[in-house]
Amino acid sequence: MSRINIKNLLPRSLFGRAALIYFVPVLTILGVVSVVFIQRLYEDVTRQMTMSAMDEVELILSEIKSAPNKSAAIERSRQLAGPLAIEVSFSDVRVDTRRSSFDLSGSRIFSTVFERRSDVLGIDLVARDGWVRLKFASIYGDLTFDMPRTRFNARNPHQFLVLMGFTAIVMTLIALLYLRGQVRPIRRLAAAASAFGKGHVLPYRPSGAREVREAGSAFIQMRDRIERQIEQRTMMLSGVSHDLKTPLTRMRLALGLMDDDETTRSLNSDVDEMDRMLNAFLEFARAGKLDDPVEHSLVETVQHSVVKAQRAGWNVSLGRTDEIANMVVRPLALSRALDNLIGNACRYANCAIVELLDRDNVAVIRVSDDGPGIPVEERATALKAFSRFDVARNQNAGSGVGLGLAIANEIARQHGGQLKLGRCEDLGGLRAEILIPR
Ligand SMILES: Nc1ncnc2c1ncn2[C@@H]1O[C@H](COP(=O)(O)OP(=O)(O)O)[C@@H](O)[C@H]1O
Numbered sequence: 001m002s003r004i005n006i007k008n009l010l011p012r013s014l015f016g017r018a019a020l021i022y023f024v025p026v027l028t029i030l031g032v033v034s035v036v037f038i039q040r041l042y043e044d045v046t047r048q049m050t051m052s053a054m055d056e057v058e059l060i061l062s063e064i065k066s067a068p069n070k071s072a073a074i075e076r077s078r079q080l081a082g083p084l085a086i087e088v089s090f091s092d093v094r095v096d097t098r099r100s101s102f103d104l105s106g107s108r109i110f111s112t113v114f115e116r117r118s119d120v121l122g123i124d125l126v127a128r129d130g131w132v133r134l135k136f137a138s139i140y141g142d143l144t145f146d147m148p149r150t151r152f153n154a155r156n157p158h159q160f161l162v163l164m165g166f167t168a169i170v171m172t173l174i175a176l177l178y179l180r181g182q183v184r185p186i187r188r189l190a191a192a193a194s195a196f197g198k199g200h201v202l203p204y205r206p207s208g209a210r211e212v213r214e215a216g217s218a219f220i221q222m223r224d225r226i227e228r229q230i231e232q233r234t235m236m237l238s239g240v241s242h243d244l245k246t247p248l249t250r251m252r253l254a255l256g257l258m259d260d261d262e263t264t265r266s267l268n269s270d271v272d273e274m275d276r277m278l279n280a281f282l283e284f285a286r287a288g289k290l291d292d293p294v295e296h297s298l299v300e301t302v303q304h305s306v307v308k309a310q311r312a313g314w315n316v317s318l319g320r321t322d323e324i325a326n327m328v329v330r331p332l333a334l335s336r337a338l339d340n341l342i343g344n345a346c347r348y349a350n351c352a353i354v355e356l357l358d359r360d361n362v363a364v365i366r367v368s369d370d371g372p373g374i375p376v377e378e379r380a381t382a383l384k385a386f387s388r389f390d391v392a393r394n395q396n397a398g399s400g401v402g403l404g405l406a407i408a409n410e411i412a413r414q415h416g417g418q419l420k421l422g423r424c425e426d427l428g429g430l431r432a433e434i435l436i437p438r
C-alpha cells in the first residue's frame with residue numbers, strides 16, 4: 001500500500017525524476033549546513049563575543065567600585081572605556097530590555113548577559129541603531145554603557161545565507177538547463193519510435209549521451225531494416241500481381257473470341273476470380289499507403305461508407321454516431337478498412353450496423369452483424385493475411401482471398417490503433433472494431 005503511494009508521488013517523466021535525484025541531496029545538504037551554521041553563529045559565537053564584552057564591562061565596574069569618590073570613578077571609567085570604544089555615563093535614563101522581533105541573536109545576548117550579571121538593570125538593543133545599551137547600578141548611581149553591537153555578535157550573518165541561497169538558485173538553474181539538454185535526445189528518440197510505430201518516418205539523428213546515441217543508432221538500423229522488408233514485400237506482391245494481370249487480360253480476350261459454351265464460361269469465371277485475387281493482393285501491398293494523413297471528420301467517413309454499401313443494395317444501417325472532433329487520419333485508407341468490414345458483414349451475415357463511438361482517448365468505428373461470428377480461438381488467426389475459414393459455415397459467401405481483415409488491421413495500426421474482433425451481444429454475430437487513439 002505504502003509502496004504504491006510513494007510511486008504515485010514520484011514524478012513520471014525522466015526530467016522530473018532526474019531533477020528529484022539532483023534536488024533531494026542538494027536541498028538536504030543546504031538545510032543541514034544552514035541549521036548547523038545558524039546554530040553556531042547565532043548561539044555559540046554570539047555567546048562567546050557577549051562574554052568577552054561583559055569582561056570589559058566588569059573591568060570598568062570594578063574600577064568604579066574601588067574608586068574613592070564619584071569624580072575619581074568617572075575619571076577612571078573614562079580612561080578605561082575610551083580605548084575600548086565604550087561610552088560610559090552616570091545617568092538616570094530609563095533602559096528597557098528590548099529588541100526588534102526579527103533580531104535572532106538579540107535573545108542570545110540577553111540570556112548571556114543575564115547569566116553573567118543578573119544585576120543588570122536593562123539591555124536595550126533598539127534605542128541606538130548598531131549599539132547595545134546596558135544599565136547597571138553602582139555605589140555612585142546608575143551607570144549606562146553604550147557599546148557597538150559588533151562587539152556582541154558577527155555582523156550581517158544573514159549575508160552568508162543569502163549568498164548560499166543565491167548560489168544554490170543559480171547552480172540549480174544551470175543544472176536544470178543541462179538536465180533538459182540530456183533528456184531532450186531521449187524524448188526525440190521516443191517520439192521517432194512512437195511515430196514509426198504508427199507508420200510515419202520522422203527525421204531523426206542520434207544525439208546526446210553515448211548510451212542514448214547507441215540506442216538511437218540501433219533504432220535507425222532497425223527502422224531501415226523494417227522499411228526495407230516492407231518495401232520488398234510490397235514490391236514483390238505488387239510486381240507479381242501486376243505482371244500476372246497482362247497474361248490474364250490476354251486470356252480474357254482470347255476467351256471472348258471463343259464459343260460461349262460450358263468450358264469457356266467456367267474458364268471465364270476462373271479468370272474473374274484470379275482477377276479479384278490479384279486486385280486484393282495489390283490492395284494488400286498498398287494497405288495504408290493509399291493517402292497521406294490529413295485532418296478529417298470520422299463521422300463523414302462512416303456515413304459515406306454506409307451510404308455506399310446501402311446503394312450497393314446491402315442491408316446496412318447507421319447506428320449511434322458520436323460527435324467526434326476532426327482527427328488526423330488517412331481518410332482513404334480508413335474508408336477502405338471500413339469497407340472491408342462492412343463487406344465481410346454483408347457477405348457472412350444478413351444485416352449489419354455501423355457505429356462511431358467516442359471513448360476516452362479512443363475513437364471506435366464498430367461494425368456489428370448477425371452472422372455466425374468468428375470463434376474466440378480463431379480471431380487472432382483471422383487477422384493474419386490469407387486466412388479464411390470454412391466456407392460452408394458462411395451463408396452468402398463467395399470465397400474471398402483472406403486479406404480483408406488483415407488489410408483493415410494494418411490500416412488501424414498505421415493510425416496507432418488496432419482492429420479488435422468480438423461477439424455482438426445484440427445481433428449475435430461478429431463485432432469488429434477499429435480503435436484509433438487520439
Ligand atoms: N463478419 C463476419 N462474420 C463471420 N465470419 C467472418 C466475418 N468477417 C470475416 N469472417 C471470417 O474471417 C475470414 C477472413 O476474413 P477476411 O480477412 O475479410 O477474408 P475474406 O473476406 O477475403 O475471406 C473469412 O474467411 C471469414 O471466415
Ligand SMILES: [Mg+2]
Nearest residue numbers: 344400404405
Ligand atoms: Mg473479407
